[in-house]
Amino acid sequence: MSTLAVRVRQDLLRSAVLTIAAITVVSGLLQLLAPAFVLTLVGGSTTPTTEHFFAIIGMFMAIVGGLVLHAELASDSREVALLWGALQKYGAAIAVALGVGRGLFGALALLVAGFDLVSGGLMTWHWRRTRH
Structure with a gap:
């Protein structure tokens, strides 16, 4: 070919x-x-x-x-993956918190939301430090 x-x-x-x-x-x-x-x-x-x-x-x-x-x-996919991974974590935290607020989950599920929120923050921090 x-x-x-x-x-x-x-x-x-x-x-x-x-x-x-x-x-x-x-x-x-x-x-x-x-x-x-x-x-x-x-x-x-x-x-x-x-x-x-x-x-x-x-x-x-x-x-x-x-x-x-x-x-x-993008030319550097590592930065891209960190950014979008962090966005996913924020989205999951919001979704779980909304689920608790709507009565779909118990209050214990807020631990999951908290974990996702902290994870998103750490990923954002790492993303900001690795950007060129």
Whole structure:
């Protein structure tokens, strides 16, 4: 296979990955911000529990899609992974705390939220120290 053909194939694959990542971010944000709407679209039942967990899945979709998109566009993926890993930890802490506030989890779950919050802070600190 010629060098040009390999290059074209790599460019097409990269474009596909970037497109998938962008769609994942957008669909994840939609699921996070409007879980009942998306659940209705896909024929799911809408209860406080399903909406809460569907929104959490949307948060993870948006963050992982953002990670892939950012890593593909950045020259140093280590910094990218630290940043998005920290964002995931903050999102998880918020999701668990909201779950406690909505009565879906007991108060003991706040320990999990606290762990995620501290983890996100440590990852952010490390990310800030490793940035060029």
